[in-house]
Amino acid sequence: MFxxxxxxxxxxxxxxxxxxxxxxxxxxxxxxxxxPSFLDMIKGDVMKVISDYIEFDKDEIxxxxxKVRDEDSDFSSxxxxxxxxxxxxxxxxNPG
Amino acid sequence: xxxxxxITSGKGGVGKTTTTANIxxxxxxxxxxxxxxxxxxxxxxxxxxxxxxxxIVYDLIDVVEGACRLKQALVKDKRFDGLFLLPAAxxxxxxxxxxxxxxxxxxxxxDQFDYVLIDxxxxxxxxxxxxxxxxxxxxxxxxxxxxxxxxxDRIIGLLASNGLPYPELIINxxxxxxxxxxxxxxxxxxxxxxxxxxxxxxxxxxxxxxSTNKGEPAVANDNSLxxxxxxxxxxxxxxxxxxxxxxxxxxxxxxxLKRLFGMGKK
Numbered sequence: 001m002f003x004x005x006x007x008x009x010x011x012x013x014x015x016x017x018x019x020x021x022x023x024x025x026x027x028x029x030x031x032x033x034x035x036p037s038f039l040d041m042i043k044g045d046v047m048k049v050i051s052d053y054i055e056f057d058k059d060e061i062x063x064x065x066x067k068v069r070d071e072d073s074d075f076s077s078x079x080x081x082x083x084x085x086x087x088x089x090x091x092x093x094n095p096g
Numbered sequence: 097x098x099x100x101x102x103i104t105s106g107k108g109g110v111g112k113t114t115t116t117a118n119i120x121x122x123x124x125x126x127x128x129x130x131x132x133x134x135x136x137x138x139x140x141x142x143x144x145x146x147x148x149x150x151x152i153v154y155d156l157i158d159v160v161e162g163a164c165r166l167k168q169a170l171v172k173d174k175r176f177d178g179l180f181l182l183p184a185a186x187x188x189x190x191x192x193x194x195x196x197x198x199x200x201x202x203x204x205x206x207d208q209f210d211y212v213l214i215d216x217x218x219x220x221x222x223x224x225x226x227x228x229x230x231x232x233x234x235x236x237x238x239x240x241x242x243x244x245x246x247x248x249d250r251i252i253g254l255l256a257s258n259g260l261p262y263p264e265l266i267i268n269x270x271x272x273x274x275x276x277x278x279x280x281x282x283x284x285x286x287x288x289x290x291x292x293x294x295x296x297x298x299x300x301x302x303x304x305x306x307s308t309n310k311g312e313p314a315v316a317n318d319n320s321l322x323x324x325x326x327x328x329x330x331x332x333x334x335x336x337x338x339x340x341x342x343x344x345x346x347x348x349x350x351x352x353l354k355r356l357f358g359m360g361k362k
Contacts, residue, residue: 014278019242020285027249027289 032065039063046081055087098129100202100212101333102231104255104263106247108218110239111268114304114314116215117145118323119235121313122330124179128210131170131180133201135227136217137192140184146173147311148181157185157192159201166204175316180209190222195229202230211333220254228255234263235295240270240281249290264295266329271300272343283340296329297340298322 043063050056062082103116113136120132134142137157143149154169159182166182173179182205185192205212214231217223228234234255238248248265255263267286274280287294301322307314314323315330321341328338 016275016278016281016285019281020289023242023245023289026246030246030250031253 029065039065042079046083050083053089053091054083054085055089056083056085060084098206098209098211100206100214100230100232101235102135102214102216102228102233102260103235103237104216104224104227104251105218105237105244106220106251107238107244110237110244111298111304112218112237113141113145113215114308115235115237115266115268115298115326116213117142118313118315118326119330119333120211120213121146121173121176121179122315122327123211123333124173124176125315125327126330126334127178128334129178129180129208130211130213131182131205131209133182133205133212133214134184135198135214135223137184137223138186138189139217140186142215143171143181143183144311145308146181146313148173148183149311152183155183155185156201157188160193160197166201175312190217190226193226195226198226199230220250224251224254225258228258228260231260234260235266236263236290236292237266237268238286238290239268240275240286245281245286245289252290252292262293264293265290266295267297269300270297270343275343294340295332296325297343298325298329299341299343 043061046063047056047058047061060083064080066078066080103112103119105112113134116132120130123130132142132146133156134140135156136142140155143152148171151171151174153171154164156169158164159166159169169182171181171183173181202212202214214227216227236248236251236255238244252263255261265287267283270283271280275282281289283294283297299321301314301320303314303317303320304322307317307320307323313326314320315326317323325341328341331338
């Protein structure tokens with residue numbers, strides 16, 4: 001009767017499920033295989049494109065690859081950019 | 097024309113050398129002509145696992161540098177005809193050989209043997225690049241632990257970018273008792289994560305330590321479960337259809353009771 005306690009079901013939180021979940025998350029990041037310089041390249045190009053329309057602080061731009069959970073609760077990667085706006089440039093404003 | 101396999105893992109200590117020695121010995125037991133190439137220059141161990149450490153005269157680097165002929169460096173196994181070791185140099189480093197030289201060496205070995213098994217060093221640097229350079233096929237060894245599986249995944253990606261897109265997986269040191277408790281990832285979990293074909297599963301077995309102590313691969317021991325798993329792997333490499341051993345069959349009374357109440361594992 002050594003595994004008597006298993007009758008009360010601890011399957012959900014068994015350590016192998018924790019391992020599996022953690023691995024899945026870390027591998028999404030590993031497989032995306034992005035180096036900081038790769039992200040810097042994206043950041044540079046994004047800044048070039050938006051600088052005609054908005055004013056922003058170069059140091060406050062945050063661009064990263066992150067994991068998102070979709071409806072089927074599968075994980076996938078997303079490129080997320082957070083760009084705080086200082087001021088909209090004239091060209092971007094609604095005329096009238 | 098023989099086939100060249102590289103046995104790799106990324107992480108150290110998961111059993112690459114033991115796997116190389118056992119699969120090679122099992123293939124030789126099947127009557128094949130096999131050479132085991134230790135690519136772990138500077139940290140050689142395949143010689144001690146095979147019990148051939150006292151017979152080394154020349155090594156891999158001597159061959160590449162032309163200090164001896166290939167035939168002079170090959171160490172013949174003391175028990176199994178057809179099994180040979182090409183030892184690594186112990187006092188040199190990974191840069192003593194180039195991927196191109198390794199390709200040429202593999203080409204030469206392929207003409208003389210049915211199987212060339214390369215024991216790859218841990219890591220993803222020069223030693224890995226050398227070891228995979230001359231290979232036709234790759235075997236990835238992992239153990240069902242987070243760090244080893246993560247490194248295996250990285251290695252699978254690197255193999256693909258080195259022209260080896262379809263490696264096969266060996267899950268080593270599976271602890272059946274822990275799998276049953278839900279405290280170790282099982283075979284399906286591991287395949288699910290890594291997404292490559294399974295070549296074999298080797299259960300954790302004390303006999304491996306004992307046989308390594310003696311320098312006699314476990315495949316030669318009929319009572320070793322791991323030895324049997326390695327013999328099965330060798331047969332699969334030869335194209336035979338051998339099912340994976342059933343480690344998880346519910347035989348105990350408690351398991352039967354659990355199934356009766358629908359509480360057992362799926």
